[in-house]
Amino acid sequence: xxxxxxxxxxxxxxxxxxxxxxxxxxxxxxxxxxxxxxxxxxxxxxxxxxxxxxxxxxxxxxxxxxxxxxxxxxxxxxxxxxxxxxxxxxxxxxxxxxxxxxxxxxxxxxxxxxxxxxxxxxxxxxxxxxxxxxxxxxxxxxxxxxxxxxxxxxxxxxxxxxxxxxxxxxxxxxxxxxxxxxxxxxxxxxxxxxxxxxxxxxxxxxxxxxxxxxxxxxxxxxxxxxxxxxxxxxxxxxxxxxxxxxxxxxxxxxxxxxxxxxxxxxxxxxxxxxxxxxxxxxxxxxxxxxxxxxxxxxxxxxxxxxxxxxxxxxxxxxxxxxxxxx
Amino acid sequence: xxxxxxxxxxxxxxxxxxxxxxxxxxxxxxxxxxxxxxxxxxxxxxxxxxxxxxxxxxxxxxxxxxxxxxxxxxxxxxxxxxxxxxxxxxxxxxxxxxxxxxxxxxxxxxxxxxxxxxxxxxxxxxxxxxxxxxxxxxxxxxxxxxxxxxxxxxxxxxxxxxxxxxxxxxxxxxxxxxxxxxxxxxxxxxxxxxxxxxxxxxxxxxxxxxxxxxxxxxxxxxxxxxxxxxxxxxxxxxxxxxx
Numbered sequence: 001x002x003x004x005x006x007x008x009x010x011x012x013x014x015x016x017x018x019x020x021x022x023x024x025x026x027x028x029x030x031x032x033x034x035x036x037x038x039x040x041x042x043x044x045x046x047x048x049x050x051x052x053x054x055x056x057x058x059x060x061x062x063x064x065x066x067x068x069x070x071x072x073x074x075x076x077x078x079x080x081x082x083x084x085x086x087x088x089x090x091x092x093x094x095x096x097x098x099x100x101x102x103x104x105x106x107x108x109x110x111x112x113x114x115x116x117x118x119x120x121x122x123x124x125x126x127x128x129x130x131x132x133x134x135x136x137x138x139x140x141x142x143x144x145x146x147x148x149x150x151x152x153x154x155x156x157x158x159x160x161x162x163x164x165x166x167x168x169x170x171x172x173x174x175x176x177x178x179x180x181x182x183x184x185x186x187x188x189x190x191x192x193x194x195x196x197x198x199x200x201x202x203x204x205x206x207x208x209x210x211x212x213x214x215x216x217x218x219x220x221x222x223x224x225x226x227x228x229x230x231x232x233x234x235x236x237x238x239x240x241x242x243x244x245x246x247x248x249x250x251x252x253x254x255x256x257x258x259x260x261x262x263x264x265x266x267x268x269x270x271x272x273x274x275x276x277x278x279x280x281x282x283x284x285x286x287x288x289x290x291x292x293x294x295x296x297x298x299x300x301x302x303x304x305x306x307x308x309x310x311x312x313x314x315x316x317x318x319x320x321x322x323x324x325x326x
Numbered sequence: 327x328x329x330x331x332x333x334x335x336x337x338x339x340x341x342x343x344x345x346x347x348x349x350x351x352x353x354x355x356x357x358x359x360x361x362x363x364x365x366x367x368x369x370x371x372x373x374x375x376x377x378x379x380x381x382x383x384x385x386x387x388x389x390x391x392x393x394x395x396x397x398x399x400x401x402x403x404x405x406x407x408x409x410x411x412x413x414x415x416x417x418x419x420x421x422x423x424x425x426x427x428x429x430x431x432x433x434x435x436x437x438x439x440x441x442x443x444x445x446x447x448x449x450x451x452x453x454x455x456x457x458x459x460x461x462x463x464x465x466x467x468x469x470x471x472x473x474x475x476x477x478x479x480x481x482x483x484x485x486x487x488x489x490x491x492x493x494x495x496x497x498x499x500x501x502x503x504x505x506x507x508x509x510x511x512x513x514x515x516x517x518x519x520x521x522x523x524x525x526x527x528x529x530x531x532x533x534x535x536x537x538x539x540x541x542x543x544x545x546x547x548x549x550x551x552x553x554x555x556x557x558x559x560x561x562x563x564x565x566x567x568x569x
Binding site for chain 2: 001066067068069070072073075076077078079082083084085086089147150151152153154221222224226227228229230232234235236237238239240241242243244245246247248251252316317318319321322
């Protein structure tokens with residue numbers, strides 16, 4: 001496929017926003033059970049939610065650049081029964097709304113306990129909103145990934161690893177962001193977020209590595225013989241039917257060399273995993289929000305390369321029909 | 327249940343592109359607006375077509391065959407492009423099985439084209455909506471046209487009658503008979519899309535000659551040439567003439 005930057009920005013930005021929200025809520029739940037020092041609800045949870053919301057909104061804006069008719073985008077909520085894209089279109093604003101309410105609850109101090117858990121842990125409105133947000137967050141990860149994973153003839157995508165990768169990569173990116181944010185807003189918790197950021201980054205490396213290994217072993221199921229229905233091992237296209245380009249020649253092939261693709265692959269394997277881990281460790285040791293912010297930026301660049309490679313690697317069977325001009 | 331479809335006979339297609347040009351002519355002139363066609367006479371021409379004729383070479387020299395291969399939307403019975411559409415702009419008509427795009431609902435997200443393994447959907451670069459073969463739905467039901475012209479433009483244009491059109495669910499239709507009797511097949515059956523359009527394979531006309539047909543069975547001594555003329559009194563070969 002030919003990677004579209006609108007979709008690369010959409011998936012990486014909302015991934016970071018989702019991960020940051022999950023990090024905030026994880027922190028709150030840990031604090032509820034006294035496993036972490038409680039943080040200030042305004043300067044940490046409300047501002048953190050605002051940052052997460054900004055990432056989600058930026059992703060949403062990026063997605064509009066993918067559309068030929070953005071003014072009709074509201075129609076895309078219609079087919080949620082069959083289309084994962086439609087489901088994403090519903091879940092993303094629902095999740096954004098919940099993150100907004102979660103942040104607003106913290107800002108406005110909706111902290112009077114509604115009821116108590118056994119053991120006397122008070123449950124307030126923000127905790128319930130956060131739980132709903134967590135469900136929607138995972139729902140959004142699944143919707144986003146299933147848009148690609150459900151296309152069965154794009155075999156590089158048609159695997160449960162796609163869903164796992166989206167969850168772990170987005171989670172890692174968000175937790176690194178949470179580490180940088182907490183270093184500035186709640187230094188006592190930054191070690192906690194940094195630890196989970198490292199775990200998620202290593203987990204993401206494992207699952208992404210697994211999908212890379214899987215994809216190198218794929219054998220194409222469609223060949224020219226099945227594409228035109230002539231049973232012969234040697235079929236060569238002599239003409240695709242037109243001399244210039246078309247939508248089919250532009251949309252489905254990245255137009256780069258194999259070496260370039262390999263470069264991007266090793267680029268993201270370095271930039272998204274080991275480098276941010278090292279910078280993260282250095283930033284935590286120094287307690288510097290700036291260095292930790294650098295870790296997030298480096299990893300974000302790596303994730304953009306990862307997403308570019310994710311799209312470019314998928315070999316669409318329609319390319320069988322467009323191999324020779326004449 | 328009706329499933330309208332094309333059956334394309336690769337045995338007689340000569341690759342003349344008459345179906346391509348007639349398709350473009352009809353569909354660029356309709357109520358849905360023109361099909362984009364940019365820089366048609368310049369260095370980098372591009373445009374939106376519903377139908378393409380491609381050419382493949384099968385085998386290695388000197389034992390090769392040239393296969394001209396017209397390709398348009400196959401109007402799958404299990405169209406993978408339809409369920410993925412987020413707006414419902416892509417749909418399959420229940421009454422005749424044609425897969426269509428509602429250009430007023432399409433948001434141009436291109437997801438349906440990703441979901442089509444055949445690459446038959448093309449985004450119109452000017453209207454920014456996805457377009458594809460409509461099986462000339464604005465022709466085949468037009469009662470102002472004489473009945474024999476109520477067929478897709480490509481079918482009418484084909485000079486070798488390589489394109490048949492009809493209902494593949496009706497076992498007595500011309501297309502069903504052609505599929506049944508001439509080994510009609512579907513493209514990329516491995517994805518379970520059940521394309522309605524079928525292709526008829528290249529068929530070589532082969533004369534089978536057995537060894538005993540090369541050797542006269544009634545000449546066991548292998549003596550060729552004129553037989554000796556029998557005398558007038560002797561019995562002739564056919565017992566009628568002696569000369």
